[in-house]
Amino acid sequence: MNADRILVVGGYGAVGVTVADTLDGWFPGRVVVAGRDEARARALGGVRADVTDPDGFRRTLQELGDVAAVVLCVEPPDSRVARACLERGVHLVDIGATGRLLEGTADLHDLAAGSGATAVLSVGVAPGLTNLLARRAHEAVGGADRIDLTVMLGAGERHGADAVRWTVEGLAEPLAGAPLRTTLPGHGTRTAHPFPFSDQHTLPRTLGVEQVTTRLCLDSKPLTSALFGLRPAARRPAVRRALTASFSRVHLGGDGFAVRADARRGDLHAACAVTGRAQSRFTALVASYVTRELLAGSPAPGVRHIEQLPALAGLPETLAAHGLAVWRLGEAPPA
Template sequence: MQSTQRDTVWILGGTGVVGQNLLRLLRAQELDRVMTVSRRPLLDGTAHLARNLADSRSDFPCTRGDIVVNLTEQTSAELVRTVLQRGACFIENSASSDYMMTIREMARSVRGPGFLVDGCGVAPGLTNLLAYQVLQIHPNTRALEIVVDLGLGKHAGKAALTWFIRSLARPYTAKVERAWQVLSPADTEIRVQWRQGDQLSLALGFPFAEQQILAEELGPACDTVQCFLSMRPGWVTQLFKRLLGLGAGHETGTMTLSCGDQSEATAAVLARTLLAARQFSGVGPICPLPELLSLEQAFEAIHKVHHDASFRHTSPTILA
């Protein structure tokens, strides 16, 4: 993809918490024209195009070389098709398996020069990069357990928080011991130690999109790919455990990345992905995030906005 002075970054749903953080980072880089697209504009003078993204008839004048960042699951699959057919890069932030699989299927069906980059943010995003790092260091790994610890309120944003709560009651599909299984948060849990000296924290099985994305991308390299969610304060996770009536779990070797405020970290990964997409010379329709971005590059981007971000790796324990 060739970058020109007239290339535009379109941020769909860019008026939310993550969108505003992303706007600040892009303005600091002074590399692109930026336009938000949603029903209502920001009040800070950001260039805006009023559209109902849930309407399959909605459109906006993106062209080849543009980058489209989607921060809302209201964006219709038909609009995604149009973006890809015109040759733009479509960067997807969704953590919803159902929505993400729909967008992936749409991308595969498109005959056009554009390409999709999904799993861009914290979860999925950093979690995908960590998973690839695990397999690079430990190629014989057969099971990946991806655990996300999220704060409530402003750290996640209102829309994300609503989705988290609703998803706790939904069944989801995950690859477990080489077989695709339909699970619910009532089926699985593990306990993890986030920092040395901390007590173990409860994490519940959760329908994050990366357990399907990674299982698809890694194929037979992994027998199991499962995601878990821990929420802060810890009593929130404990409350859901009591409501759902769960059992017990386990833990082995770990990679832990602490990245501060979720919305700011997500924006940092998105901004870095956007720059990498400019240089992508491969062929679509789907470009996995690890082909654009390394874990080191993502962590460096986050560290610029969160100087206390940290990374810890402990070797796996071989279980009998």
């Protein structure tokens, strides 16, 4: 394949900027920033690409002509943009977190395999690092019956508009499961609440685990209580709009995050966790390392979730060079 360029869609956003900068360091001159705002994209030497316009997106790929990989740092409304990439044999890295959208892309496995392209889904912190830790804990107990994932995000971090909107929309979804008190290394004991992260729908299929639940809390305990106390009211669109506006303006708390995976099989219990600062930055770093693996490694064609690529199993340790701390049950918590 003579394709050469790496198209970073949403490359001027909170995640995309770091993806574009990191990949440019590894592949100088090959990164093209793209997004719906043509002026912002062109100011960075890029092009317009709108994920809500699949036909226009397909034309952008045709005009560029030599695209090796597309990194989606914004979430499209359906799988047509993924189809446009995979039918041309273009690798795809998708940081999306909505289960139904990832399932739509997963349905394109045969198309990708036939064109020689690889799509990697569940890329970021949650999903992403959650999936990798879940697999690690699952294997440590010899195959788990149940996995509990806990995600703590920093309420003080300036998340992108799409991320804030997605989080508020998640409050309105009816979910099974009860809150869980969990110790997060370096952050003490927290109460986390069930939340619609896509990993809990993906992992039962990729790992063969019967029960997977992902829960969310914020670094601010009062804000966590307030947020989930508003869950019944968040079913009303007006309340969701007000919450989205509030979280976009107000930043209470820090930028620390933590992810923990607990796997259980009978009396066996394994747990591992990672902690770091700036969740958006680490989402971008995960996406960058996945993209580098697609371009420099030998991934099998088709659609895969991150935990299905053996070459990425050690990614948490790789990210230690960027400030990520890795912990396992029985060890002292990271400083």
